[in-house]
Amino acid sequence: MTLDGLPPLRDVIERHELQAKKSLGQNFLLDLNLTGKIARTAGDLSTTTVIEVGPGPGGLTRALLMNGAKRVIAIERDERCLAALAEVSAHYPGRLEVVSGDALKTDFAALAGGEPVKIVANLPYNIGTELLIRWLTVPQWPPFYSSMTLMFQREVAQRIVAAPDSDAYGRLSILAGWRTQARIAFDVPPQAFTPPPKVTSSVVHLIPRENPLPADVRVLGRVTEAAFGQRRKMLRQSLKGIEGARLLEATGIDGTRRAETLDIAEFVALANAVSRKG
Ligand code: SAM
Numbered sequence: 001m002t003l004d005g006l007p008p009l010r011d012v013i014e015r016h017e018l019q020a021k022k023s024l025g026q027n028f029l030l031d032l033n034l035t036g037k038i039a040r041t042a043g044d045l046s047t048t049t050v051i052e053v054g055p056g057p058g059g060l061t062r063a064l065l066m067n068g069a070k071r072v073i074a075i076e077r078d079e080r081c082l083a084a085l086a087e088v089s090a091h092y093p094g095r096l097e098v099v100s101g102d103a104l105k106t107d108f109a110a111l112a113g114g115e116p117v118k119i120v121a122n123l124p125y126n127i128g129t130e131l132l133i134r135w136l137t138v139p140q141w142p143p144f145y146s147s148m149t150l151m152f153q154r155e156v157a158q159r160i161v162a163a164p165d166s167d168a169y170g171r172l173s174i175l176a177g178w179r180t181q182a183r184i185a186f187d188v189p190p191q192a193f194t195p196p197p198k199v200t201s202s203v204v205h206l207i208p209r210e211n212p213l214p215a216d217v218r219v220l221g222r223v224t225e226a227a228f229g230q231r232r233k234m235l236r237q238s239l240k241g242i243e244g245a246r247l248l249e250a251t252g253i254d255g256t257r258r259a260e261t262l263d264i265a266e267f268v269a270l271a272n273a274v275s276r277k278g
Helices: 009-015 032-041 059-066 079-091 108-112 125-136 154-161 171-179 217-229 244-251 264-275
Strands: 049-053 071-076 096-100 117-122 145-153 180-188 201-208
Touching (some): 032 059, 032 117, 032 145, 032 180, 032 201, 049 108, 059 117, 071 079, 079 096, 145 154, 154 171, 154 180, 171 180, 171 264, 244 264
Parallel strands (some): 049 071, 049 117
Antiparallel strands (some): 145 201, 180 201
């Protein structure tokens, strides 16, 4: 038995035959100290519902519950994990709801049901960036979540928190920095996972900004996509397809600059110049 009175995760994995599948991005965390550290990074959980994507055999789920989460809703695509998760649910009556399904097809705001939620997940790497972009671009702001505590490959984490004039700075940095305060909380070495991935991972903590600079999220997305689609080119070239000359004139931004030199306020100004069109 372990601290929470449930069997060790290695036993759970063996008993339920949960050999990791690469196609589902399965790299499990079996160390309850580490999953506890992720849960604590999310802050006080006693008054919120936690939404977790990909509970797998339940390591992080157990840590969230042990750290006092009022309620956890966990979405898992791998049906093999459901019996193991049902045991965790039985151990914490009324506090864990497991949803069998695909996170990419889930309406998270509806799942939250108007309650305050925090998102905490050791994300499958193949869909991590896509999920984050969806959460950052929800139409309703402030969003349905009060924080996100998420594991990514370190390289992705660096893109999320990057500042202008760095190689990692791009579309993801702008969306994240525009709407949230994002920081890397800590790194996790490959050998902490079973099986170990090839690269180091990082836990990123994001808190929504109350008043991000006003901009249309879709237009901002289009402008950053165009600018960074040709990141080595000057803006007057990379923005050509979206009336770059007019936008640069309207904002007073020098067309010989490159995308990575613009800060978030300048991208917002470009997006607003597109929106003002007529
Ligand atoms: N939370 C566990 C842990 O920390 O040990 C497992 C994390 S593992 C990196 C990612 C989990 O996401 C796996 O359990 C995998 O089956 C699940 N998963 C993969 N794709 C998914 C999807 N589209 N929707 C929901 N869960 C998914």
